[in-house]
Amino acid sequence: MENESPKIIPIQPAPYSRSRQAGESQNVLDHIVDDFQDNPASMQYFYDLFRRVYCHGDALQHEGMLVGTTCIQAPEELIYAFGATPMRLCNGSYHYDQRGADFMPAKSCSLVKATLGMLSSETVIPKIGKPDLIVNPTTCDQKKKASAMIEGMGYSVYDLEVPSVKESEASRVYWQRSVRQLAGRLQELTGRKLTRKSLKQAMSKTTRAQAAFRALHNFRRQSPSLILGKDAFLVTNAYFFDDIGRWTTAVEKLNEELAQRAKAGFKAVQSKAPRVLFTGSPPIFPNLKLPLLIEESGGVVVTDETCSSNRMLYDMTAVDEWRVNDMVDSLADKYLKPCTCPIFTRNDDRKRRLLDLVSDFNVDGVVYQAFAGCQVYEMEYRSVAEEFNRAGIPLLYVETDYSTDDKGQLSTRIEAFLESMKNRKKQRA
Numbered sequence: 001m002e003n004e005s006p007k008i009i010p011i012q013p014a015p016y017s018r019s020r021q022a023g024e025s026q027n028v029l030d031h032i033v034d035d036f037q038d039n040p041a042s043m044q045y046f047y048d049l050f051r052r053v054y055c056h057g058d059a060l061q062h063e064g065m066l067v068g069t070t071c072i073q074a075p076e077e078l079i080y081a082f083g084a085t086p087m088r089l090c091n092g093s094y095h096y097d098q099r100g101a102d103f104m105p106a107k108s109c110s111l112v113k114a115t116l117g118m119l120s121s122e123t124v125i126p127k128i129g130k131p132d133l134i135v136n137p138t139t140c141d142q143k144k145k146a147s148a149m150i151e152g153m154g155y156s157v158y159d160l161e162v163p164s165v166k167e168s169e170a171s172r173v174y175w176q177r178s179v180r181q182l183a184g185r186l187q188e189l190t191g192r193k194l195t196r197k198s199l200k201q202a203m204s205k206t207t208r209a210q211a212a213f214r215a216l217h218n219f220r221r222q223s224p225s226l227i228l229g230k231d232a233f234l235v236t237n238a239y240f241f242d243d244i245g246r247w248t249t250a251v252e253k254l255n256e257e258l259a260q261r262a263k264a265g266f267k268a269v270q271s272k273a274p275r276v277l278f279t280g281s282p283p284i285f286p287n288l289k290l291p292l293l294i295e296e297s298g299g300v301v302v303t304d305e306t307c308s309s310n311r312m313l314y315d316m317t318a319v320d321e322w323r324v325n326d327m328v329d330s331l332a333d334k335y336l337k338p339c340t341c342p343i344f345t346r347n348d349d350r351k352r353r354l355l356d357l358v359s360d361f362n363v364d365g366v367v368y369q370a371f372a373g374c375q376v377y378e379m380e381y382r383s384v385a386e387e388f389n390r391a392g393i394p395l396l397y398v399e400t401d402y403s404t405d406d407k408g409q410l411s412t413r414i415e416a417f418l419e420s421m422k423n424r425k426k427q428r429a
């Protein structure tokens, strides 16, 4: 009898939900949902969304062509106006950060490493499908150099040229021309024409979303707080990839619940909880390490000056003339003038905005996050610290990255910082 050949059992790839990146997201989400009391019921929409997208790896749907963006400087209204969907690709996963570290310099910023690590992966999460175009604004040096690397991975990349100075008339004109050129590239990509009507419709989508965000922002002025910062960051992080209409409706629902909380005299934290303003390198899910450490130590993040939240959604477009070219120029102005990212040569606006937020939100102290390797945030720290020092506002500077190795040490520093703020409050009372 002939020997039967051994049966080969094919190895099934492990399901995504058992991968390291799903595990990382699951841990952070469980912490956000289960380890804090009195989460608003309307936050369930966002908890479910992150669970589906990051923990189960569900695919995201989009309308028309998909245009990835790597920074808030890419005008999303223009993308919508051409019938395409913008998707912000900035990534917060340590898993992808490590993947990016395999081909990027060791001292690169975690955000850029994770974004490139994600794009180089065969299992891109969020599962968005391959973008038809990636718009990469030429902001910091690392983002600038990322263009060619992303292109080398087989993506089509458009360099959106951003000036380094924002105060001069020359830079304004230069930027307006850049934005018009982007419109030309989008027209070529989609085969559509930019019209007054399509741009107006696109602007009304973002205006409605921004109005919902502003209402949420205003509820956070209340003392004691109605909602924790970890939830507010989750809401704004969802804006990166969620359908804009669904996102807006979910935020409006959350605002209704916060209005009821305010009426009922609800407190999400103790009256004495130190109120923190968060600034610097942006917290992006699942890397909400620092806001979570602040809130599990008894503080509350009441507002922020970061590009994953306030800086992304607060400033609205002011249109003088409703002719298509003027509308594009007004849009360009919205993206240049109010931007407080430290990529610009001078950034007095950032200091002014921070001081305004301190007084408007009754802030007790400021936490400044700088991702290791991010020179612009590291360099700008000194002048921001001097400003706060003059104003007598406590500031904690934290240089960190996406790994969890420094959690213990950071937790001790944050506890001590919050304690000093409590003592300060007591002395002033």
Ligand code: SF4
Pocket (backbone or CB within 6 Å): 070, 071, 072, 073, 090, 139, 140, 143, 281, 282, 307, 341, 342, 343
């Ligand atoms: S930190 Fe600045 S350059 Fe980087 S994504 Fe945010 S706004 Fe863009």
Ligand code: SF4
Pocket (backbone or CB within 6 Å): 109, 110, 111, 112, 140, 141, 142, 143, 281, 282, 343, 371, 373, 374, 375, 376, 377
């Ligand atoms: S944190 Fe710094 S290095 Fe990283 S993207 Fe933003 S500006 Fe660039």
